[in-house]
Amino acid sequence: MTQVATPQSLPPDMDGLELAYNGREYKAERRGDKFFLRTRTEGGSYGELQQVVIVTGSHNLQILWLETGQGRTLQQFPFGYIVAEKMWAPVNDTFLLPSNMKEYYSTGAWNGACMDCHVTQGQSRFISGFKWDSQVAEFGIACEACHSEGREHIERNRNPLRRFKIHLTTRSDSTVTNPANLKGPESGLTCGQCHSVWAFNDMTDKIDFNRHGAAFRPGAGDLSQRFVIQPNAPDHPEQKDFIRRTEPDFFHNRFWGDGMIRVTGREFNGVQASPCFRGGEFSCISCHEMHLDSPGQTDAKTWARTDQLRPKMDSDFACLQCHKDISSRLVAHTHHPAESSGSRCYNCHMPRTTYGLLHAMRSHQVSSPNVQESIAYGRPNACNLCHLDQTLAWAAQNLHAWYNQPVPELSEDDRMIAAAVQWILKGDAGQRALIAWGMGWESAQKVAGRDWLYPYLIYTLTDSYAAVRFDAWESLRTLPGFSDFSFIYTAPDQTLGEAATRAYEKWLREVRNVNAVYRQETAIDSDGRIHRDVFQRLRSARDEKPIFLAE
C-alpha cells in the first residue's frame, strides 16, 4: 500500500536523520508535519529541499518517495526502513539483487512500476523522459480494489429499505462484487490482479493500462489487458517468446525451472498451479481474510502480523477443511509423530521456497516433497529444509519407502553431504538465502541440531549478496551465544570480513561445545572447521550467475 507521508505513516525518528550511500549524503528535517531531505555529494554542499510526499509499505519495509519538481514524477529515497529491525538500509540491500546493481529503483520508478499495484486504480500516465502525470483513485488498497466500482453500490444503498431487503433475504447485492461469493478462479484473480507475475497482452493494452489504469474488475475471469504468466503453460506463446527475447532473465529471476514461482508477493501464480485449484473452490480466501469479521479473529495488529489469516488457518485446519480424512490417519500419512513439525501440513506441502522482503516465505503452490525437484531445478525440498543435516539420498530413500517415489540418480555429494551444506556453499544466491534463513528456523534447528550451523552462518556473513548476509545474521542471532551479535550487513567487504572473523573467534572460544560431535554429512570436523576439501570443491562450483529475485 501507499500512504501520504505524515509523522504517523513515516518511520520514527526521521527528524535529523543523516545517512550516506554511494557517494552521497542525505539529511532529513521536519517542518511542522512535513518532512524534507537535502542531498549532497561527498565534500559538496547540500542542495535544495525535497519533500517526502508518500511512503510505500507498512508492515515489513517502508520506501519513501520524494517530489522532483517535475509534476507528479517521484524520486526514490535510496534508503528503506526495515520495520522489524528498526533500521535503515540502502533499498538495493533490501532486495535480493547483485551488489553491482546500484540504485536500481530511481526517478519515476514509483510511477512506472510500483503504483501498478501499491494503490487502487493507478494510472501512471507517462509523458516523456522522466516525466509522469500519475493519478490514483486511492493510495491504499481500498474497497474498490476487491469489490469493483462502488458508485452504483453507494447510490442505490442509500435507501435503507433496499439494504434490509438484501439483509433479510439470501440475495446478494448485484451492485457490488464479493470475492467470497465467487468461484475459486475468479475469487483468486481478485488478489492475483496484483499478487501474480503478469504481463501485457500487447503494446496497445500496455498504453491503455498506462493511460486509463486496469480494465480488470473483480469478478472477471481474466485480467483483460494483462495475463498471469505461467512459464510452462501453453497460453500466450507469442507474448512469452517476446519476453524471453527482450528480457532473457525474466523467468529465471521469478520462477524455478519447473515454472514454480520463487518470489514472494506473487502468490497467485502458486495458487493457480496448485492441484487444489482445479477443484474450482480453492482460492486465497480459503485461508486468508481481508476483514476481521470471522468469529474468533484476533486483534488487527496480530492479524496483520500473521499474514492476514482466518482463525485457525495457521494450523493443519487450513488443509483439513477439505482433506478431512487425513486427520484420522495423520501419522500413517506423514510418517512423523503426530505432534512433531513433520506432521504439520504446511511444512511438507508449502515449504519455504519463495523469497522476498529479506526472508523465506511459504510456497503457495501446494505440492508434495520430492528430491527430483532439488536435482533438476535446485529448489530445496521440504524434507531437507527441515532435516538440514541430511543428504538428498536420505530424503530420496525415505520418500521411496513411504510414498513409493522413484529414487533419482544421485551424485556422490548427494549421497555424502547434507543438502543444506551444498545449497549454502554452491547454490545460487536465491538458494543460499533460503538456507541461510532456514538455518534460523526453530523447527529445523530442533531436528537437525544447532552446533554445526555456526560455521556456515558465520561464513555466509561475507556473502556477496546483502540479502543473504542479512538472513545469515538473523539466523545466527537465533543460536545460543549470538542473540546480541551486532553486525552491519550493508558494510564494505573488509568490515564484513572482520565481523565474520570476530564471530568465528567468539564461537570457537566462548560458545562452542568442545564435546559436540558433528555428523559426517555436515562436513564439519571435530575442531569445528568446515572440511577444507569439501568447502573448496563446493565453493568453487558455486552458481555465480547474477540473480535478481524480482518480488
Place this chain on the structure above:
Amino acid sequence: MADRNLRFGWWSLLVFLSLGAVLEALHGFKIGWYIDVGNDTRRLMFTLAHAHGTLLALVNIVAGLSVRIVERFTLRSSVSFALIWAAILLPAGFFLGGIVIYDGDPGLGVWLVPVGAALLFYSIARIAFDLSRRK
C-alpha cells in the same frame, strides 16, 4: 399520572445503569462478540441503547417532578403514556438492533427507534406547549 412517570423513571434508571455495568464488563473481559473490529455496529447500538435509556429515564423523572414543582401544570394522560413508551421503544430498538447485525447495518429491531422518537417528539412538544400556555 406524574407519579407513574416518576416511578417508571427511577426503575428505568436502575435498569439502564445496570446495562452500563454489563457493557463495562463486556469491555473488561474483552468479549469478542462485543469488541471485535467487525462488531462495531453492535457496540454502537448498545452504547446508544444505554445512553438513550439513561437519558429518557431522567426525562421521565424530570417530567414527574415538574408537575410537583411547577404550579398549574399537569401531565396529560397521552403525554405520560408517550413519554414512558418513548423511554421503552428507543433504547429497546437500539438494543435489539445490536443483537443481530448485518455488516454496517443494525438488525430489524432498530425500526422501533423511529416509533419511539415520534412518541418522544410528541410528548416533549406537548409539555413545552402546555407549560407555555398555563395561566
